[in-house]
Amino acid sequence: MHQSALNSSVEMLTHLFLLLAASTGRSNILSLSDEEPSRWRQRTAKRRQRADDLLDSIESGGLQLPEYLTCRGAFNVPTLQIPPRSRINWDDVDPVLDPMQGGKIRVSDRGLRKRAQVDAFHYVLSSLVDAKIQNTKEKLLTGITIIDAGCGAGNLAVALSGLFSSQRERVNILAVDVNEQALQRLEERSQCFSSRNAQLETCCEDLANYDSISSRITPDQNVIVMSLHACGAASDMAMNLAFRCNNAPFVICPCCTAKSLTKRSEVQNGGAVFDPTASFQRSGASTDILYPRSSWLRSKLDLSELSSSVEEQYTILAKVADVGLGPQTPAQQRQTQNRAKKVIELDRLLSASENHDYDVRLVILPEHNPLVYGKGDLLLGAHKGSAEAGVMQAIFDSSCL
Numbered sequence: 001m002h003q004s005a006l007n008s009s010v011e012m013l014t015h016l017f018l019l020l021a022a023s024t025g026r027s028n029i030l031s032l033s034d035e036e037p038s039r040w041r042q043r044t045a046k047r048r049q050r051a052d053d054l055l056d057s058i059e060s061g062g063l064q065l066p067e068y069l070t071c072r073g074a075f076n077v078p079t080l081q082i083p084p085r086s087r088i089n090w091d092d093v094d095p096v097l098d099p100m101q102g103g104k105i106r107v108s109d110r111g112l113r114k115r116a117q118v119d120a121f122h123y124v125l126s127s128l129v130d131a132k133i134q135n136t137k138e139k140l141l142t143g144i145t146i147i148d149a150g151c152g153a154g155n156l157a158v159a160l161s162g163l164f165s166s167q168r169e170r171v172n173i174l175a176v177d178v179n180e181q182a183l184q185r186l187e188e189r190s191q192c193f194s195s196r197n198a199q200l201e202t203c204c205e206d207l208a209n210y211d212s213i214s215s216r217i218t219p220d221q222n223v224i225v226m227s228l229h230a231c232g233a234a235s236d237m238a239m240n241l242a243f244r245c246n247n248a249p250f251v252i253c254p255c256c257t258a259k260s261l262t263k264r265s266e267v268q269n270g271g272a273v274f275d276p277t278a279s280f281q282r283s284g285a286s287t288d289i290l291y292p293r294s295s296w297l298r299s300k301l302d303l304s305e306l307s308s309s310v311e312e313q314y315t316i317l318a319k320v321a322d323v324g325l326g327p328q329t330p331a332q333q334r335q336t337q338n339r340a341k342k343v344i345e346l347d348r349l350l351s352a353s354e355n356h357d358y359d360v361r362l363v364i365l366p367e368h369n370p371l372v373y374g375k376g377d378l379l380l381g382a383h384k385g386s387a388e389a390g391v392m393q394a395i396f397d398s399s400c401l
């Protein structure tokens with residue numbers, strides 16, 4: 001192999017190795033950075049400086065967010081507070097509903113995180129369902145359909161359908177994913193418990209096919225869209241699906257961000273056929289999704305002094321929000337990552353507010369440690385003036401105390 005090609009390969013492997021070290025928190029591996037080739041070190045330092053400058057410029061003079069997003073007079077994202085009586089007692093629930101027993105995730109940090117995520121969704125969704133039922137008591141309410149957008153093998157959908165079946169009437173769950181095998185696993189798991197009230201149905205569909213998904217729901221249903229860790233633009237599609245379903249409320253915890261940068265239209269125009277089974281394609285942005293999504297972020301990027309286009313700056317943010325930038329200690333890396341991720345999530349929320357008249361809130365999942373794991377933002381939205389908007393405000397206010 002030519003010497004320069006060999007050097008590049010070594011640099012690339014070193015980069016991957018360091019990213020792995022940072023993402024696994026293995027700082028002992030990171031100490032090998034002393035042996036990094038200096039060219040790589042310089043390039044990364046330059047990229048990191050650029051990302052830091054960009055974040056400084058976005059944050060300079062404050063984020064200038066609407067008043068309702070502030071907590072205790074400043075922009076602090078509060079951690080969702082679940083009242084003790086509303087918490088799931090995992091010792092009392094059917095093991096098949098528990099992500100640590102019923103799903104593939106075993107007793108581990110990841111299992112505990114999944115439990116905490118289910119707990120948070122259960123609390124917010126229960127509050128929304130209660131408000132809906134109380135509000136429509138006088139009318140003949142046929143039911144509530146919760147769409148789980150990007151349900152995977154059903155850690156959330158199966159748990160909620162089981163928990164709602166014993167606690168609440170008239171709740172249906174429509175679990176949507178483009179991955180047939182994941183849906184099969186979900187169905188096998190859901191057959192292991194008998195549901196009394198909640199119905200769980202599956203729908204194998206690309207989330208961008210809003211009409212096809214919403215056609216599965218009868219007009220007498222009240223819809224709520226939830227989504228946990230749908231990769232890349234799939235979280236934006238979940239939000240768009242809520243708009244399409246009569247401006248339904250949404251509860252979304254997004255996942256990785258750089259995958260959003262693949263444009264599906266380019267995949268098609270570039271000759272390759274769009275393949276929803278390929279992860280980077282199904283999580284890429286459909287033609288109705290443009291980044292940045294809000295005029296709030298667009299104008300911030302317009303004003304920045306970086307000599308690159310708004311789209312290029314967004315690309316930096318989306319990449320940094322996924323992995324931070326090395327070589328740094330894992331904690332430093334997570335800090336930069338969290339700063340960028342917050343901006344990406346605010347951009348999503350503010351677009352719902354600007355373009356669809358939604359009340360929006362941002363909270364952090366309980367028991368979430370942003371220095372260990374970067375995907376704990378919970379996006380709440382409901383159409384202005386609706387009962388659900390009041391519920392979300394109350395949840396936010398009580399988390400701010």
Ligand SMILES: C[S@@+](CC[C@H](N)C(=O)[O-])C[C@H]1O[C@@H](n2cnc3c(N)ncnc32)[C@H](O)[C@@H]1O
Nearest residue numbers: 150151152155177178179206207228230234282
């Ligand atoms: C990381 S998994 C999360 C699964 C589940 N919500 C959980 O938290 O356990 C993301 C899921 O989103 C699905 N997904 C990604 N893009 C999608 C799309 N465009 N349409 C439908 N499903 C999609 C994937 O197939 C995958 O099952």
